[in-house]
Amino acid sequence: MPQAMPGYFFTPKHIVLVGASERADSLGEQILTSLLGSPFDGTITPVNLRHRFVAGIRAYTSPAHIPEGADLVIAVTPPDSYEALFKACRKKQLHHIILIQDWPTLPEEAWRTARQLIKKYHGEELSISVCNPAGFQLPTQGLNAGIQDDYPAGHVAFLSGDDAVSHEVTQMLRRMKQGLSRHISLNFALTPVSAADWLNRFGHNRHTRVAVIHYNTLENPRKLFSAVRYFARHTPVILYCTHAADKTEKAVLNCLARHNNFLPVFTPEHLESTLHAYLAELKPVQQLTALANTPAAWLQPTAEKYAVRLQLPTRKPRLNQGNLGTYATASAYRSAAVEQLQKPDCQALLAVIAADSEHHETAVSRVLKNLARTSDKPLLISSRFSDGLLHFSHPEQALQALSLANTVAQLQQEQQQTAPPAADNLKTPDPQAVRQAIESSSPSKLVQALHLPKCQNQCRHEAVRLTAFVHPHYGWTVSAVYQGKTAAVLPPFSSLDAQFLAQTADIVEFSQEINQFLHSLSALTETADDFGNISLCFGNGQTVSNIHFKNKAAAKLKTAQRPTAAEIFRSFNINSATEFIRQTSESAAELLSHKPAAPPKPVGIQNVRAPYPADSGNWQTTDGKTVFIRPFRPEDAAAKQQFIRKLPPESRQTRFMAAINELPPATLARFSRLDYHAEGAYIAENSDGIAAVSRFSRLTRDECEFGITVAEKMRSSGLSAEMMRRIILLATQQGYKSMSAEILKSNTAMLKLAEKSGFTLTPSAEDKQLYQAKLRLLPDETADRHNFPQKNLHKNHKLS
Structure with a gap:
């Protein structure tokens, strides 16, 4: 759900703890003790049904009775209390709620109750997160709302789905003398x-240098990896990844x-x-x-395993293959x-200190540690008594x-x-022929329809096999073995x-x-x-091709019905509509243009990466010329660069606000490798090549920015106007x-286009030479739901 409610989560000034208690060993007592024991300088208000004061602080019987507002409500009461809690928070307009429970100890009935009530109340007015007892921490602000010890402040943001994993990672950081900038332990099954x-909520934080995300396999992978992409x-x-990932899944995750x-x-050692x-x-x-004070030649095969060239210096009589000898001072x-x-x-040095007498090992570690501070080359130390970022418990970890x-x-x-341009001699399959081949379960017809090599049951001396299949979690996948x-x-x-x-499997000749x-x-x-799988074998x-069909019933295309975007909009549940559109990318054209509902579309497989929008086609200009408009693809990178080079200098200046002749490689790559779940671009082509490009990219989860370039x-x-219309609709x-x-302000053509498209123009507060253009795409959540007729959205978008 978009985070648009007031009160920024990571700067809470007032926290309400529902279920606060002084009873020994209760969850309410443990969380309250953590809050009061941390150097949090905000206000903490207990809610307790029986006591007027808890820990010497004025308590209330309900959040609705607290005189002032609050930024965050933490509830440690059982699930059967949630309905009253949610109603009270909604009445008091306390929008952010975190539920903390020792969930593994609760019966299944409590889980069902929690799931039903959370589903009922989470949405437009309440944002509900479900946490494990480790709760959440903001060590850089001195806030601990969990049962674990205070975490040291540091530079790692950590999102976990298990208390044991939270403890494991914090122990790693302690060994490295590092800490956390923020941490939350979610109950992935309930939240x-x-x-x-939550990754979207983390945002850009000056304290955070790296984020560790415990992989939640229960949530929508397209949404998760899109959020990861933006955060990265x-x-x-x-x-x-703490689940059992096989070779194929590891390959998918690497892709x-x-x-x-x-x-x-995939392992704790790997993470550390x-x-x-x-x-x-x-x-x-x-x-x-x-260097080592023990034989070190055994490190050679280990270094080869990690693709690191290892040099073991020899200088007789005291240095032999990196070994200084056991008694080296x-x-x-x-x-x-x-x-x-x-x-x-020497690019970097690894010092291996053998485990002998504690005094000697400690002395060598200390001396080398001080040397590392003055070295301009990395000095890695492997010792039982080393600690810090370049200190390791064993040499393999250093490698x-x-x-x-x-x-x-x-x-x-x-x-x-950037992707090379698409080959000119590729043959595009006829969708109808493909469909007929699948429905008839005919391997020969399918390879013919797909323009693939002839079918054979096996390939002699097979060296490489490419197989297309449907992964149960990631959708269509091509694996190379x-x-x-x-x-x-x-x-x-x-x-x-x-x-x-071609390069990875060493079959470039078959490109x-x-x-x-x-x-x-x-x-x-x-x-x-999911009709089965299809392979291409090289050897x-x-x-040769190889096709395996499932049974005929599974081979048929599914036609299950689902509600249209318009039906969800008309239910007046704006959050549900927004989330539905975001996850399905269903066109809102029906809603925007008053057209009757189209027949239900087949429900296919949702691939982890969003597909290209399906709205390619010819379009006529006002002077009768025809251009072909389609979604921008990675292979268009070189053509776009050439398009930019051909623009007059003043056009490049107004579009990119800099005197450039072409896009820098990093910018070109980012512009051409799009995530159509959260950004998009269109390209218009004619006989001269690219005629126009329009795009939008994410600023926040609720706002995107656009750019348009026209020959x-x-x-x-x-x-x-047409290129603008398309990106507005897709966004x-x-x-x-x-x-x-x-x-x-000098770009009068773009200013006129923005105004015509419904944008509001205001002078920039930061730069007198700029206007800030802004268009509202969806109504605010705080607006009256009954004041959301189709005509208002249509008017705002200027799409008629």
């Missing part, structure tokens, strides 16, 4: 405010990581090493030098370390941290990549995915076949439900409440 919603634009994200710029980790890499800001290291160890760090080919630093750097490079490894790509596919599969396979699958995933210089020849053709479908932009 209506999901991990994605300003803060690195680690996705901590999502490439698209959404996060790092998935990743935190070391991020918090220590380790730079990429290709070669590592190692602290000063001798330091001398050898200084010598290695001064060598030009893993370096490997992860290299992975992070590679991930950042991948964000700069090669050399005992698995990789994956997800629709909507691009030429960048084909390039990745044409891979491109055609993904191109054909793009049509297939838009047409078919011994040949390529000089297409000015005054009506194309700008509305995605659930944004408003659209805005900063426009130069």
